[in-house]
Each structure stands twice: as C-alpha cells, then as structure tokens.
Amino acid sequence: MSTITVKHSCLALSCNLFLLADVPVGYVKHSAGIHVLQKIVNMAAMEDRLEWSWLKAKTMTGRTTLLGSFSIAVNSRGSTTIRDEPVSTKTVEKHITLKHESDEKRWSKLMANAQTGNESDYRQLLTELTDVIYSFLCSRFGNYHFTEDCVQETLIAIHQARHTYDQHRPFRPWLFAIVRHKAIDTLRKQTSRQKVTRQYKGEQEILSQGSQQNEADNEIIRGHLLESLSEQHREVLVLTKIIGFSVVEAAEKLGISESLVKVRVHRAIRKLKKMMEADHYEQA
C-alpha cells in the first residue's frame, strides 16, 4: 500500500509538509497532518487548480519558508495523488505576498460590510479567519485541545471588537493583536480541566519527549514557540495548562514543590507572551 510521508522541518518546527511520494491520500499518522492534508486534497478536488495547491497548504501552515512543495492531481479513477514539485523560494515569497495583499483587502471589505450588519459577509470572514487563526496557533503552540479553545475565544473576541476595526487601517495587525492576546489569555486561564492525555498518547509519552516517541511525531504535535521554551518551562506548562493537571499533580509528577511549579508556569507564560509580542510575521 502506498503511504504519504509527512515530515517536519526540524528547524522551522512548523507544519511545513514534505510529501515525498505520489500516493493516494488516507494514510497519515498524525491528527495535525491529517487535518492539513485533507484540506489540501479537498481544495484541490473541489477547485481543480493544481498549480497553486502548494500555496494553499503554505498559507494554512502559517510559515513563510516553504522548504518543499508538491502538486495535487485527481486521476481518472478519482483517487488523489500528490507529487513533488520543486519551486524557487522567490516564487513562493511572491505568491505569498500577493496572497496576503488580496486577503488583506478582502477581509477589510468583509469586515466593513459586517459592521453594517451584513450577515453573509461576516460568516464568510469568520470562516476564513478560523483557518488562519488555527494555523497560526498550531504552528506556534502545536495541535493541542487548547488550540481549539483558543480559536473559539478569539472568534468571540473578534466579534466583540468588530466595532473598533477601522477600514483605513490594515486588517492583519488588528486581527493578530487579538489572536496573540487571546492565546496568552486562554493559556493563562486554563485550569485543571478534563484531561486530554489520550489525544496525545498519554502523559508518559509527553514527559519522555524525544526519547520514546518518533522525532517527527514530536515536531508535528508541538509548535515552535513551545519548543523555544526551556525544557523546565515547557514540561510544566504542558502538564498544567495544556494537559490539565492541577499544580499539586504536576508537582508530584515532576518531583518539585508546588510553589516552584507556580513560579515556572508564571515565567513560562511571561516568556511566551514576550515571544508572541516579538512575533511580527503575521503583521507583515
């Protein structure tokens, strides 16, 4: 049986995909990979626009550096194949700039219409933004349950703040100011809640990151911001804010005091906040 190899860029730590074989879709290990791949395939199948499918994938992953590219074709039997198709970085950057500009104008127009009470434009805007926000958060924090919560919180915040958008100002900075703020806010407010360990193959696998799991698996699950944290900060943040353990439970598992857990969580969030504020990619 054919398989799709989904590989992560080790340095970029985002969802850039390397598709290494011409294969039917349907054999991908990771939830993040499946999510992204199914979208690519659906779009290609629906729109039959093969030449820029890589760009769509690129936009969803939220990164500017495309390290590999591919095209998607639907053959006569209806199965989808994916081919490697190297493209130059310049071409990628140019397309991304054009895409950003057209997104910017369209979103600005849709929001202006939404401000006058146009429901369908508003629905379209929120639908498009959902994918963008989700990709942005996934590439930074990873594909956790928290990401879903955060997308919802952000959509509500956009709704509450829609009257403050001035169509004479660019849309992206306004949007991502809200997204960044809500991401940190949601993370900070995450308390002991329903454990989601089963989604991530159990706490032991997460704690023993890298040593027991396949390296590619780890890269897909986490975002590059979480990866940028020190191991001490990352493990305490994942346990308390993402998996949902209480401070007491996290302290027991890590073999440290509760106060140290609190201090580390506080510092980790502060560091993440700084990194988010310094992350100007989406404002460009």
Added chain:
Amino acid sequence: MNKHESLISNLSSKLEPVSAPPNINRLALVWFASSAIYVVAVTQLFGPIRPNAITQLGTEPRFALETMMGVAAILWFSLLAFRSAIPAALSRQFAVAGMVLMALWLAQYVIGFVSPTLEPSSLGARHHCYIETMVYSLPVILTGLFFVRRLYPLRPVRTAMSISLVAGMLPALYMQLACMYEPAHILAFHILPGLFMVGVGAGIAAWWCQRHPEFGNG
C-alpha cells in the same frame, strides 16, 4: 470544525450593525482639551494661582520649557492611552517615546534639587494642594474610562493606568502655576498624589472588569 461552524453561525445570525469606529486621536485630543479646561477652571475656582506665575512663563525660559515639556508628555500619554484601547493601534515606539517624554519631564524636578528652575519660594502656597490634585483628577479618570469602555482595550487595567496618569498629572502640572514652586514640594505634594491616582484608576478598572467579565480582557 463543527464547533467552530456552530459558533460562527451564532455570531453572525441577527448581526447588529455597529457604529463606525471613532477617530481615536481626535477622541483623545478632545478628552485632553476638555480635561485641561476643567482642571484650570476648577483650580481657579477654589483659589487664585501664584501671583507671578504667568509672568515667569515669559521671563524664565527654563520654567517655560519645563511646563511645555509637561504639557507635551501629558498630551502624548493621552494619545497613548486611547490608542491602547484599540487592538494594534498603539505601536511600541509610540509607547516608548511617551514614557521617555514623561520621564524627562519628571526628571526636571529631580534636577531641580541641584539646580532649581525657579528660585524656590513659598509664594502662592495652597494648603491642600495634594488633596486638590487627587480630587480634581477623579472626574478626569472617570470620563476617560467612560470613553474607553466603548472601545476594546486588550489590557484594560493598563489602559486605565495610562488614563489615570494623564488625569493625575494634569492638576499636578497646573499646580506648578497655581501653587508654590519648590522641587521637593512639587514632587511630594503634586506629582506623588498624581501618581497615586494611577493606582486608583487601576483599582477602578479592575473592579469594573470583575463586574463586567466581557470587558475584562486581561
């Protein structure tokens, strides 16, 4: 994604039109100007200003510069405070410039210990200048928060602190003309009460956010 679709559907159904966003700079300027007029009027109402203060503005360039720097710093902070109430409207450079300007103005009084701008004197002293500073700033804080509550400050407490700093510094600056000129007195009885109001404004904002969770963005 069903959860998202359901949420989007709820948010977009029966969508109410919203009024166009205000020109944030104009709003800040209007608030600053009306607050300044109010502070001058109410201070005059409760006592005369120092007899030679206006003359000194013309004859003492350093005093005029110090006062102008105060006006510029407070005006800049007004813009900063209102911009912080709209996502992405406040740039880091603008915020840093405002803080530097404010620090430079306040540093003038510290320098005054060594080299006073004017000859220290108790002429024109007002007995309750510190209370006046605090009391006069309170309506300014409340009107500022009233305007801001209609916007969407991502950090409401921080926005409230900026507004309160402006509100506290306006009467503190005017006391430079209305009360005696002596650096230690200015710092202790004008500036310090003005800074105290920053805490009051933060407290009001925190209380408001607790009562209105939809407003409390952190």
